[in-house]
Amino acid sequence: MITISKQVRIVRKDKASEYKIKNFKVLGDSGDKKIGGSIKAENAMLVNSAELKSYLPNIIGVSVTDPEWGRKVDNHIRSISAPVEPTGLELEIGFNFDVTDMEFRPAINELIKEFKLDDNEADVFKFVVASVNRNNWWKYGKPINPADYFLWRYCQNYRPVANNVKDADKSDRIRFYIVDTDDVRKEQSEMFAVRQEANKLYFAISDDEYKVKAALFIAKEGAAVLSAKTNEDLLISLDQYVQSNATSFIKIAKNIDKLKDTAFVEECIARGIFTKIAHSNLITDSSTGDNIGGNVQEVVNYLNNPSNVKYTNTVKGIIKSKSI
Amino acid sequence: MLRVVSTGNFDNSIHTSENTMVKLMLTSPDKLSSKLVRLWGQDSDKLPLTHMTLGQGESGVKKVNEVEYYLNVIGRMTFTDEIEYNQYGPSDKPGYGGAPFYLYAKTNRFTVQFGLIGPDGKTRARIMEAGQEIPGRGFRFTCQLKSTKSNSFVDPTMLDTGKTWVMTAPTVSESLSDGNKTNVMGPGKIHNQIAFNRYSKNIAGNLANKVTQIEFPTESGGTTNLWINEEMRQFDIQLRQMNEEFNWTSEYNRAVDGSVSMKDYRTGLPITEGAGAFEQVREQNHDTYGYRLTLDKIKTVISTVFDGTPDDGNMDIAMFAGDGMIDDFDMAIKSDLTSSGFTMAMGDKAISGEGGKLSYGAYFTQYRDIKGNTISVKPLALLNNGSIAEVQKKNGLIHPRTKKPMSSHSAIFLDMSTYEGENNVKMVQMTGQEEINAIYKGLSPVPASWGAMGGNNMIATKVDESSFEKKMSTGIAIMNTRNCFALDCEL
Numbered sequence: 001m002i003t004i005s006k007q008v009r010i011v012r013k014d015k016a017s018e019y020k021i022k023n024f025k026v027l028g029d030s031g032d033k034k035i036g037g038s039i040k041a042e043n044a045m046l047v048n049s050a051e052l053k054s055y056l057p058n059i060i061g062v063s064v065t066d067p068e069w070g071r072k073v074d075n076h077i078r079s080i081s082a083p084v085e086p087t088g089l090e091l092e093i094g095f096n097f098d099v100t101d102m103e104f105r106p107a108i109n110e111l112i113k114e115f116k117l118d119d120n121e122a123d124v125f126k127f128v129v130a131s132v133n134r135n136n137w138w139k140y141g142k143p144i145n146p147a148d149y150f151l152w153r154y155c156q157n158y159r160p161v162a163n164n165v166k167d168a169d170k171s172d173r174i175r176f177y178i179v180d181t182d183d184v185r186k187e188q189s190e191m192f193a194v195r196q197e198a199n200k201l202y203f204a205i206s207d208d209e210y211k212v213k214a215a216l217f218i219a220k221e222g223a224a225v226l227s228a229k230t231n232e233d234l235l236i237s238l239d240q241y242v243q244s245n246a247t248s249f250i251k252i253a254k255n256i257d258k259l260k261d262t263a264f265v266e267e268c269i270a271r272g273i274f275t276k277i278a279h280s281n282l283i284t285d286s287s288t289g290d291n292i293g294g295n296v297q298e299v300v301n302y303l304n305n306p307s308n309v310k311y312t313n314t315v316k317g318i319i320k321s322k323s324i
Numbered sequence: 325m326l327r328v329v330s331t332g333n334f335d336n337s338i339h340t341s342e343n344t345m346v347k348l349m350l351t352s353p354d355k356l357s358s359k360l361v362r363l364w365g366q367d368s369d370k371l372p373l374t375h376m377t378l379g380q381g382e383s384g385v386k387k388v389n390e391v392e393y394y395l396n397v398i399g400r401m402t403f404t405d406e407i408e409y410n411q412y413g414p415s416d417k418p419g420y421g422g423a424p425f426y427l428y429a430k431t432n433r434f435t436v437q438f439g440l441i442g443p444d445g446k447t448r449a450r451i452m453e454a455g456q457e458i459p460g461r462g463f464r465f466t467c468q469l470k471s472t473k474s475n476s477f478v479d480p481t482m483l484d485t486g487k488t489w490v491m492t493a494p495t496v497s498e499s500l501s502d503g504n505k506t507n508v509m510g511p512g513k514i515h516n517q518i519a520f521n522r523y524s525k526n527i528a529g530n531l532a533n534k535v536t537q538i539e540f541p542t543e544s545g546g547t548t549n550l551w552i553n554e555e556m557r558q559f560d561i562q563l564r565q566m567n568e569e570f571n572w573t574s575e576y577n578r579a580v581d582g583s584v585s586m587k588d589y590r591t592g593l594p595i596t597e598g599a600g601a602f603e604q605v606r607e608q609n610h611d612t613y614g615y616r617l618t619l620d621k622i623k624t625v626i627s628t629v630f631d632g633t634p635d636d637g638n639m640d641i642a643m644f645a646g647d648g649m650i651d652d653f654d655m656a657i658k659s660d661l662t663s664s665g666f667t668m669a670m671g672d673k674a675i676s677g678e679g680g681k682l683s684y685g686a687y688f689t690q691y692r693d694i695k696g697n698t699i700s701v702k703p704l705a706l707l708n709n710g711s712i713a714e715v716q717k718k719n720g721l722i723h724p725r726t727k728k729p730m731s732s733h734s735a736i737f738l739d740m741s742t743y744e745g746e747n748n749v750k751m752v753q754m755t756g757q758e759e760i761n762a763i764y765k766g767l768s769p770v771p772a773s774w775g776a777m778g779g780n781n782m783i784a785t786k787v788d789e790s791s792f793e794k795k796m797s798t799g800i801a802i803m804n805t806r807n808c809f810a811l812d813c814e815l
Contacts, residue, residue, distance in 0.1 A: 019516070019576035019599040020607045026397055026512035027607055036612030037621065038814040039724065043614075071663060079620035081611055087406075087486030159814065160612075 002125050005094035005144060008152060009179045010035070010084055010161060013168050032175055035082040035089075035151070035158060042077050044157035051153075054103075054138045055146040082151055084176055091148035093134070097125040097141035107139045152178075191246075198246035201253035202239065211256050212238055214263035218252050219245065222270025261300040264319070271322055273315060274299070370705040371568045372644065373601065373800065376740070377751035386750045386801055391596050392578070393752060394513040395803060403491040403507075405429040408462030410483045417477035419469040424452060425478055427489065432463045437504045439492035440467060442482045449478070450495065517578060517598045518752050518799035521570065523563045525556065525792040532771040532790075552771040556792075563794065569706050571751070571800045572736075574600040598799040601749075605736055608805040612814040615725060617652035619660040621811075622691070629737050629809050630697050639697040640740045641807065646707030646732030648723055648813070650689075653701060653735075657688045699737065707731045723813060733813030739804055752799035764791040 012033065020027055045052065052073055053064045062072045082089065099108060099121040112119055117127055128140050135153065143149035155161040155178065162168040162177040205211040212234050216225050224237035242249045252259065265283070268274040275286045281295040293299035303312045377384040386393075409428035412418050418425035427440070427449075434440070436454040441447065448470040455463035469476060481487075494504055532552050539547040540554040548554075576599035578584050584594035599607075609628050613621050629641055645653065674686045689701040707713060708728065716722065716729035723733055739748050753759075763774050766785040774792055802808065 017576065017599075017603065017607060018579060019603055021580050022515045022576065022578070023513075023607075026514050030609065031607040032610045034611045036814065037614035038612060039614045040815060041614065068663075075618050075620060078614055078616060079618045079624070081621060081624045085486075 001096055001098040002121060003094065003096050003144065004125070004129060005092065007090055007092055007094075007181055009088040009090045009181070010155060010176050011088040011179055012084055012086065013162075013175055013177055029086055033084050035080060035084060035155060035161065035176065037078055037080055038158050038160075041154050041156075041158040045077050045150075045154055046074070051138050055143050055149065058146045059150060077154075080151075080154060088179070091152045092143075092145040093149050093152045094144045095137050095141040096144055097121070097128065099124055101141075104140050111140070194246045194250065195243075198242050198249050198253075201250060202242050205253055205256065206235055206238075209234070213267075214256060214260065215249070215252050216241070217263045217266040217270060218256075218259055219248065220266065222266060225267075226270060261304065262296055265296050265299045265303070267319060268315060271319065273318055371564055372702060372704060373571050373749075374564060374568050374751075376749060377747075377800070380747065383747050384750055386752045387755045387758075388518065388752055389755055391754070392515065392517045393799075393801075394515045395801060397512050397514050397804070403433075404488050405431055405433045405491075407483055407485055407487045407489070409458075409460075410480065410485060412480040412483055414480060416480050418480055418483060419449070419467070420477040421474050422468060424466045424468055425449075425483075427465045427467050427483060428458065428462045429455065429465060429489070430462050432457070433507060434463075434465055434489075434491050435494070435504050435507070437494035437496055437502075439470070439495065441490050441492055442478065443487045443489065444479070444482060447478055447482060448492075451491075516576065516604075516752075516799060516801065517596050518754060518797050519570070519574060519595075519597045520757070521563070521567055521796045521798060523559070523794045523796075525559045525794075526789060527552070527555075527771075527791070528768050528789045530769060531555075532769045532774075550771075553773070556771070556773065559792075563796075565706075567796065567798055569710050570600065571798060572601050572704075572706065573712065574598060575603050598752075601738065601800050601802065602736060602810060604800070604802050604805050605738070605808040606810040609809040610812075611809070612812050613652075614814060617649075617656040619656045622653070622656055625737065625809050625811055626691065626693060626699065629699070629739075629807050630693055630695070631807075638741070639695075639807065641697070641699045642702045642738050642740045643699050643735050644702050644704040644707075644738060645735035646704060646713070646728070648726050648728040648732035649707075649735045649811070650687075650701055650703060651726065652733060652813075654687045654689075657691075704736075707734055721815065730813055730815060735811045737807075737809040737811070738802070739807040741804075741807075743803060746803065748803045750801045750803070752801045754797035757795065757797040760793075760795045762793045764789075764793055766790045 016024070020031060056073060056076070057063055060072050060076045062069055066072075098104070099119075108124060111117065111127070112124065115127060115131075117123055125140070128137060132140070135156075138149075155176075156163065159171075160173055160175040162170065162174045164183065165177050165179065168174055168177040205215065209231060212231075213225050216222065216234065216238055219241050221237060221241055225234065228234045228237065265274065269276050269283065272286055274292065275284050276282070277284065282291060283293045283296065283299050284291050292302050302308055303315070407428060408430045411426055411428070427434075432455045434451055434455060436451050438451050440449045440451060442449070449467040450470055451465050452468050453466035455465050458464050469478065496502075534551045535549045536551045536554075537549070538554075539549055540557070542548050542553060574597045577586055577595075577597045584596055586595045586597075587593060588595060611621070611625060630639060643649075643653070675682060675684055676686075677683045691699040708731075710731070713729040713731045716731055721730050722728060723730060726732070741748050763770055764785060767788040768790045770790050774790075
């Protein structure tokens with residue numbers, strides 16, 4: 001028998017209401033913390049009758065041949081109420097595979113025939129793990145913890161649970177998300193590589209004061225440029241940005257030569273020559289209130305338009321006088 | 325068959341005048357009857373929260389002097405604490421053979437000499453030394469297993485961060501024992517705030533004296549042809565219904581730093597809204613169900629609602645619910661009865677009649693637990709026809725089986741008990757701002773009902789208009805939400 005264990009954790013989204021936050025000392029760990037019923041999730045489970053027959057008897061204690069099977073399955077699925085504690089709800093969604101288990105032998109035989117596999121446990125289940133969607137592993141083995149596996153499958157269609165942290169903020173209705181420990185490890189590895197690349201680019205531009213300032217302006221950290229007293233202040237500000245926005249910085253640093261005009265417009269905004277209207281991308285001339293573009297690129301186009309050369313030179317003159 | 329001649333028109337101009345009356349077809353020459361046919365039924369049963377608070381007089385109202393208020397509450401004494409840090413690895417054997425082991429708790433709640441039970445409910449230990457604060461690791465307690473087996477030890481995963489242990493009675497030696505301490509729990513505070521609602525009724529010209537061909541019922545039981553009486557009745561019903569819905573559904577809008585981001589554009593002053601009944605309850609106990617409600621789900625709810633209640637069976641919980649939920653509640657119990665073989669007994673109750681006529685229909689509207697506590701079903705119309713329900717209907721958020729809006733399948737279990745003689749659910753109003761009425765008197769004559777308010781309430785304008793101004797402070801306070809529950813149907 002081969003055991004392939006895997007854990008996922010369902011955690012609460014940090015979505016407490018102002019009322020809850022204000023009263024947390026008294027309300028504490030109460031409220032919106034249950035994985036409950038849902039029409040979509042229930043229906044998604046109930047249509048998979050073959051899947052349910054494979055492991056639900058272990059959970060509800062009723063045989064598939066029992067006349068009460070249908071009613072009890074229906075009742076079990078429609079009565080779900082699983083609390084997610086503050087530390088999360090850990091679920092074991094791994095499987096035990098046994099090539100000699102007669103319950104799964106017909107499906108395994110089909111697999112061997114279709115994909116011309118050697119009839120040995122290691123090869124068959126290596127293939128299952130690599131090529132078969134985990135949602136279909138029940139055809140070839142038994143969940144290590146059927147109740148956990150069932151709840152995980154249910155949550156895949158339960159709208160208040162996002163399938164990963166990236167989707168957690170897609171809707172206010174989402175109250176939980178699933179953390180896959182393998183994904184977390186992969187993401188950490190990817191982030192490490194990104195941070196390494198960002199650090200290399202940081203050192204590559206750090207000797208060029210113009211590029212450091214331009215990067216900060218493009219990153220909308222113009223205030224840091226204006227308040228910097230020394231070159232070291234600029235470098236510290238840029239380093240802080242790099243550490244928390246590595247991906248964005250890589251894009252800026254790689255294109256810094258092409259983004260000179262963008263940096264100029266952002267500097268004008270930072271110095272108050274242009275005004276970016278709150279909650280929009282609209283940019284106006286601060287002294288006249290005239291609209292000069294619907295976004296930064298439009299302002300770049302406006303300034304580069306030969307018919308606006310007089311205006312552009314005036315702005316450049318103001319910037320030059322302020323930069324001295 | 326009743327033939328509907330007109331379903332009524334809506335006028336949204338600021339002032340009501342003679343022209344408005346023409347627009348509303350109140351001057352139509354032909355009529356089938358002078359009595360008004362109310363297509364949407366009477367309105368008086370749509371205000372349960374108002375009735376159980378304001379309708380109870382002083383016992384249903386709490387007066388406050390500030391927008392923000394708090395309730396002193398005292399929760400259940402707790403003896404549990406969570407693990408903050410684990411110094412042991414997976415292959416370690418903490419406490420093996422009676423050796424001391426370290427438990428790092430979040431707080432210093434645990435006390436020397438007291439016992440401990442681990443997360444598995446079986447592991448028993450004694451706290452041998454008082455907690456010592458270790459920066460970043462919480463409080464370290466030296467403990468010893470109570471087991472007499474020389475090879476027993478604590479499963480190191482039970483000492484993992486987030487695991488909960490509970491404190492039990494202290495045990496000491498027969499003589500020369502030292503004293504310990506007991507914890508005490510201070511009252512906590514539940515914060516909330518009130519909101520202010522403002523409504524105006526504007527009239528112009530001689531509307532106060534205009535008579536229609538339709539007879540409108542009056543409060544005293546008679547009828548009147550004066551249009552202003554009906555218009556004021558609608559005004560009153562509208563604001564009562566809106567306030568009722570507001571008190572159920574409003575959400576607390578003050579940030580943790582005390583600021584309120586919603587401000588009046590004209591004055592810059594904050595517009596406060598408090599946590600309504602739904603928010604207060606959902607933040608305490610909440611669950612969802614799907615295509616249909618099961619008795620198992622109801623029992624889960626009930627076990628939470630009646631958890632920790634006294635044995636006297638006096639608890640009275642009202643399940644305010646939409647029609648969809650009421651139907652689901654009935655179906656859940658009947659389905660369970662049918663599957664348990666009570667078909668005949670149920671049929672006897674559901675079918676009645678005599679003289680060759682049969683009547684079908686009997687519905688479960690109450691649930692009684694083993695202690696005698698009861699849950700009674702109370703219809704809450706706003707879940708079927710309120711603002712949220714209307715929006716859901718128009719946008720297709722309807723239950724696939726009943727075709728009712730999803731809100732109709734919601735229920736809120738409210739603890740209607742009295743605690744120390746105080747109603748558990750109260751309306752909160754600001755002293756002096758409970759309900760202020762005033763007449764903005766212009767050239768336009770004011771109706772007799774407005775004039776009855778007296779000269780002190782008269783204010784003036786040169787324009788041929790008058791208005792009736794109403795400002796109310798309102799909020800809902802649920803003293804104890806622990807026995808309340810919100811249950812929603814999830815698509």
